[in-house]
Amino acid sequence: MKITNTFVRIADDSQAVMGLIPKVKDGKPSVARMHYDLLSEHPYEYDLDAFNFEIWCRRNAIPDQDRDHHQAAFFSKGHPCMRASPLTKTHGFGAHYNGSGKIAIYPVDSKAYQKLLNDPENRVEMAMRSKRPDASTQLARTHPGRRVHAPQSHA
Template structure:
């Protein structure tokens, strides 16, 4: 049975322990793309095109150099186990980006200081979740 990371009609707010009041764009470490940079550019440049499952699996493929011939088999195996959802993403945990899932489960990100973020944060039509905290209290 496939275990999805998708949400629908949901807004993931920035984590309570994120100290930023203005979102930051994640940067690469050395010449290597980080999880945050891959997620940021894929979502920011393609709002409402990808689902959480698409993004999470894309990171796995990038980090593990999965061959294109093996994609479907790897995807089935990958989602046969539970995977962390985007509440664990560095974007809302560390960098100040809220994640909005539309009714189809497609996602876009919004900076914490933006008008769009403020509107989504108070939208009663959406399910609201906080990103996971970075530290334990």
């Protein structure tokens, strides 16, 4: 299923107030940095499948000539969408899927982020939280303003 006309806003537990470029650690880019580099260098060039495959190939140092050999195995499993990307979860970037399903990123402190967030043409989804909420927070989110009672036995 192709994701289109969707804006992934930063996670509600993100501390980011601006887009933070992920750092390179020990000379190697983190997954977050790989996501950032690819999408900032190639906005709206990759759909989700092509993006995930490209990241996987880069992480596993798969040479271009061997990529066709690995595609079937890679696509035999499911892969996460941008809601699970560290960019949207912690680094302060929203991700936009255009009408063709191609992805671009926008820092939370940009005018473009606000425009995409409020664009009625986009479905807005929140990035996944970095941490699980405690039970009371989860209950309050599920049933705002309602008190939930445990079932009682009538024996």
